[in-house]
Amino acid sequence: MYSLLFDILIDLFGIFFLLYGFAVIVIYMTITTLSGLELREQFKKNKFVDYKDVITTPMAPGVSILAPAYNEGKSLVQNVRSLLSLHFSKYEVIIINDGSKDNSIEVLVENFDLKKTDFAFEKTIDTQPIKAVYKSENPSFSKLIVIDKVNGGKADALNAGINVANQELIACIDVDCILAPDSIIRMLRPFLEETHKKVIAVGGGIGIANNCDIKDGTVVKYRVPRTLLGRFQVIEYFRSFLLGRMAWSRVNGLLLISGAFGFFDKELVKKVGGYFPPTVGEDMELVVRMRRYMEEQKLPYKVAFISDPLCWTEVPETEEVLSKQRNRWMRGTIETLQLHRKMQFNWNYGFTGMVSFPFWTIFEKNAPIIEFLGVIYTFILIFLGEFSAVYFISLFVLIYFFSVMLSSFSILFEELFFKKYGRKGELRKLIVTVLKEPFFVHPKLMFWCLKGHWNFIKGIGGWGEMVRAGFKNTKESRQN
């Protein structure tokens, strides 16, 4: 009796893994096709726009750039200067010092001639107390507002910024990101182009700045990072931004806009209550909540994505830091999906509820668990003597080539539409990374994500420390 039940279970698991694998292949092939179409369309459209024409237009909406900073004293001045030199006429930069323990605020006050003001604002969203709001006495820095507040985490800092923001749109960025000079006007385009739906948020492509040359706040020379982990993340960002997000944007199913670079409709963000500080996945959570609100109100809306890399960031190149980051991302995903589980397979939430949300649950959140179960299943089969080496090897090679193929598509798209890594040997290095990744990086990633699941269950939270090597070449380039 028990033996029969066990055999049935083994068979059922076998069928489940087969169907899951089949679904993964079909879905990612669809994503690749959709992203290819979307990229092609955006690329063609971009050829006919001269952004310089509209940078100074009085008809464009204003943008408040919100950049939370925590213990960033060393690089803060340079980063703020870079933000103040963007090519756009109607914007303000709001730096939120989230209770830094270093000398961030002193550095800002000294370098930008800041004075405490009696800034009045409506506390639409509850935040940790604000100690002071600073403005500069120097007209050159008139766009700058600095908020000094009690520490409350990134989401809380952004909420404080939202309360103070004066413009129609908000751009939430990481303060150490490097923005392209024309990034604002490019990101505004979807907000201004759409006529039938309200564009509630726009995400932007992010590039990896490790090992690149940076001059005057712009990446001038692209190089792939030196380490395998760094190079792997270049490929991963290609896959994520050029394949995943482009495809989801095409079908208006995008659930995640990176916290490092995203534009939002301020009024809507306020309406839904701003960022949710208890979660570590505040970026995804906000987008899901905004979508949920629009679906519940039955309002036509769109979350758009711009593929051009308009923002560069430094990625961790050590296992210690990367593992913490992935652990946090996984916890953030789980938290968001748990918080809005009502949307799961719910017709009332349209495409988001029926497709995007389940996709994230099944293929993002649960993927590491299913992979882990797959490994256990294989060992059980070996133990029972029902293991077929021929099938195993064939499936293994199949999955390997599928993964390699997907990554190759993302490289192809980069090469077709952006051509950033044009130096001799760069492409070869990327392809070698693609071939190595499934063996040397993917298992570790799965482990870190599983740890994220475990930490979520155990209620272990926090952000972990992001140790940055700093844009080593920045200084060199600036000195030249």
Place this chain on the structure above:
Amino acid sequence: MAFQAQIFQAVGHQSEDSLATITFLEKIGKVELMSFRVSYRADKGRAKVLSREFSNFNDAMAFEDSLHTGGVLPVQMHYYISDEEKDFKSVMSYIGIIQDNDLYIADESPNASDGSEQLFIAANQLGFKPFYRFRSRILTDIKFVILIGILTLFMITFLFLLFFIFYIKSRNARRERLTEQYIEICREPLSTFLFTYSLEEVKALSFDELAALFNTKDFKKSAFKNTLINEIINLNKNLKGDFKDKLRMIFTTLRLDDYSIKKLRSRNWEMQATGTVEVYEMNIDRAAPYLDKLLHSKNFVVRSNAVRAFLHLSPDKDLSFLSKQSYPLSRWQQMWLYRVIKNTPSKGKIDINSLLKADNESVRIFGIKLVRLLGRMDIIEELSEMFSHASNEEQYEILRTFKALAAHTRIELVHKSFQSDDLKLATLSAELMGVIGNEISVALIIEKLNVAHPFVLEKVMLKSLSYLDREMMNWAVRHFQRPQLESIKLHLNDGLLEHV
């Protein structure tokens, strides 16, 4: 048999088991990992001789019997398991395991005496093929065939992608090199025309004379023409006055305008859009009629560019075509159009009224914005008239326009909208009252401040009040004693926050 007797002697009471072992060995002949040898004394010498190794027990027995028959004595059977000699007890134990686990193949060779020989002979004459062969197993297992099929597909796709990536890379490099070559070819003649020739001299040149100066066989190639057009457009964007006229003259003399107009007639939207950009940039006014069809194109990019180009090229700057447009005019298009209109010398004469009467709301809104941005005070009256039946968005734009143009005569309308329940409308009205307001405005604001309102409205009301009557603002804050009003007052009094 002598050998069996010998064994029985050796193992004594285990004779039954020993017999069973010997019988078993005789029956199956070969046992996995077992081998046998026979030892004897050759030529009556002292030294023992060991026979060759037998894998079949029966062969070893036969050899031993032959020695007996030949009178060679004594003889002894030696047992080897995995090439290691074992005593008979170990052999019995090993055979026991073999028997218990069915690890043997029964020797069922046909026995002539049982009468089945004919049957075996007949069976052997059949064309026998093994059913389970590895290759046939793969081909008959459909799941495996599918798996291998997909795998092959992926591998081929990967290899194809790899090839394609490198092909694209080299193609791009080739194209870039070609474009650079063409730019190099274009650069010198263009700078000669611009800086050596006068406008009259350029005008006097024929197509052949001009083309000859480029000294290239590729002149008729579309890649060269496109590069040349781009170079001319780039120069045109960065130069002014006479230079622009010269560039336009070169463009038309080289019949590049025909080439651009040809693009407008293409079915491909990309070509159409490229053509519209070219005729717009080079001011090819004879292209205007060709743009007519593209004004209503389904493609957003084509439509946007065509509208911009048409507006730029049409001699009378008539905007009536916009009022007929059925597609909503996006804010992005409005920005483009405004840029064209702003750079039009006769922008003051543009007929905005037709836009205000359009059925399309977005066109009406654009019209209102134009009134504001072009400073058309003469259309204020029309805006006032349309206010009462306008949509919310239009009303917001009208109020913004009144503010920008300081439309003092419209204060009654503003007072009325200030009473609206629509927060945005009330806020815009309050803001406007700060610019064009009067005593009644002050009274209305004070009255409204009596009750608490959202922050944004209170801030605007106090700000307007401070413009109209600062004393009254201070009084209101003192009188109503609300912390929010207090903080707003401090904000308004802070010089650094003047524009925030």
